[in-house]
Amino acid sequence: MQDGIQRHHASGRRDDLRLSLNRLLFELSQFGSNAVVGWRPSGKGLELILLPKTRLFGLKNPINRVFEGPRHLSDGAFKQVADFIGGQPTEIRLEFPIGGGPNGLSHEDVESVMSRYSIGFAPFRTVFLIDVVGFSKHTPEEQASHLSTLKFSLSLAEATLQRAGLPMAMGRSTTGDGYYVWNLETGLDEDVSLFVLMALFSLYYKSLQREMADKMPLPDLRMALSGGSHYVFYEPSPKYVARHEYIVGDVTINAARLIGKARADQILVGDWSNTLEGPEAWTAQRYVLAANKVLSGFKKLKVFGDEVKESQFYLTGPKDEERFRNQKIKIIDKHGFEHICYNAKVNTHMKDGSAVFSGLQHSELRGTAKI
Structure with a gap:
């Protein structure tokens, strides 16, 4: 004692x-x-x-x-x-x-x-951006409710990853009508976990949207995921309070440029590569494959009473002969700069036969510049 x-x-x-x-x-x-x-x-x-x-x-x-x-x-x-x-x-x-x-x-x-x-620099990290479609058209009370639901869905997804022993300590900062979201720790596994976090967040939010359709309809979202470098800084305080991390740099700028051209319910993933994790670059496609291996471990996950049968994150594209090809998309932001990205979907099939889909199908991308 x-x-x-x-x-x-x-x-x-x-x-x-x-x-x-x-x-x-x-x-x-x-x-x-x-x-x-x-x-x-x-x-x-x-x-x-x-x-x-x-x-x-x-x-x-x-x-x-x-x-x-x-x-x-x-x-x-x-x-x-x-x-x-x-x-x-x-x-x-x-x-x-x-x-x-x-x-x-x-x-x-x-x-x-x-x-x-201090001011730190991270040479690579993945970040995704969530934006509420038509946010400014809602009342202040509705806006507060919508952001609270976003935060709740993100927290559920984070807790799900942590219970599974995956490396996830979520950082986020509000944009006013959404959130930037990242993993506080850097590394390959941490970046893959962020892909999984976005997929599970989409599942939880879409499930809530379906459940609350008659009571308090939840707005559609659009999301963009990017990878790249950025600076890290903190807000100083004379009190020794919990440290809150802020990030800004190429990765947040690119995500913002993509979200500016995303449609309602669309998920865009930037065309970037991480060359810091070995001789072979980690591209967006490679991250998606790694994320799906992790998602396969979430079969039987309970989501508001329903059980997951299968959940998959994928990049869309046309079918060439017997295979689907990931289609690159070119968008031009408000400043006239070109950005290359992919359209993405998260499809989850439940044990009871129902399904939860996030993102637009490739066939819905009419008018989009494909390369």
């Missing part, structure tokens, strides 16, 4: 020290206008490389460690980054030790605080 009390006191002290460090960084960040580029322990506390975000994003050909990886830098990397930026490190003197021990903070503790004030 005495050991438990000591651990409780140690945990409380660590919380207090993290809060104290967070307040110092909040002041140094000047309400988030400065970013922590790197840090290392010093004899009397910490050394920081701080840079105004406007200068940070203006750097020409930055070396990798400016944006990528943990903000805790080795002595060599710290000097390399400081020399590249041309800035003088800032020293923070602390009244507690860094590096472990019962009366101080570990390197992991410090990193958890520092990351809140």
Whole structure:
């Protein structure tokens, strides 16, 4: 029991020290206008490389460690980054030790605080965007109800993946009439899990839409899934509250461009490839195949009383002889830029003989530029 009390006191002290460090960084960040580029322990506390975000994003050909990886830098990397930026490190003197021990903070503790004030870069991640069709035509009460239903369906899908032991910690940010959705962790399995999340979300939302048709009709959605690079940042706060991640970059821009041309109930998947996962690039088609292997494990999943017999995510196209071919589509966004993508569907057949379909059939794509 005495050991438990000591651990409780140690945990409380660590919380207090993290809060104290967070307040110092909040002041140094000047309400988030400065970013922590790197840090290392010093004899009397910490050394920081701080840079105004406007200068940070203006750097020409930055070396990798400016944006990528943990903000805790080795002595060599710290000097390399400081020399590249041309800035003088800032020293923070602390009244507690860094590096472990019962009366101080570990390197992991410090990193958890520092990351809140940093700008990161992810070379690849998949993201999907949900948009409520005709959102502005609904009353504020209906809008709030619709967004709540989206969130509920997303949470159900996330919980389903987590119960199955799949790597999914959902991040999302609202666009006003929908959500950007991504996996907080990066990696091949995490990206495949995002495809599965979108498929299960479609199943849950469509099932709710069918159940509530007479009571409170739910609007149609349109969705776009893209892959690519982006920056990661966080909202600074003087309080040590739960960290909320924001992303912006090529992947979110591409998803937004696709959704701008998507029709009601359509799913568009960008034509991109991930070259970071081995010698053979991971294309959208390859991700879909991997996602379907995962979806095959969700047979017998109960969805509001019905049991799933089979669920499949696929890219549409015409039938050439005895096989279907994935058809590339060209869209031109409002700025005149071309984007190549695929039309997608999620078809789920239930054990009772009913079916839940999401997305448009290829035959419904009249007037679309196919290549």
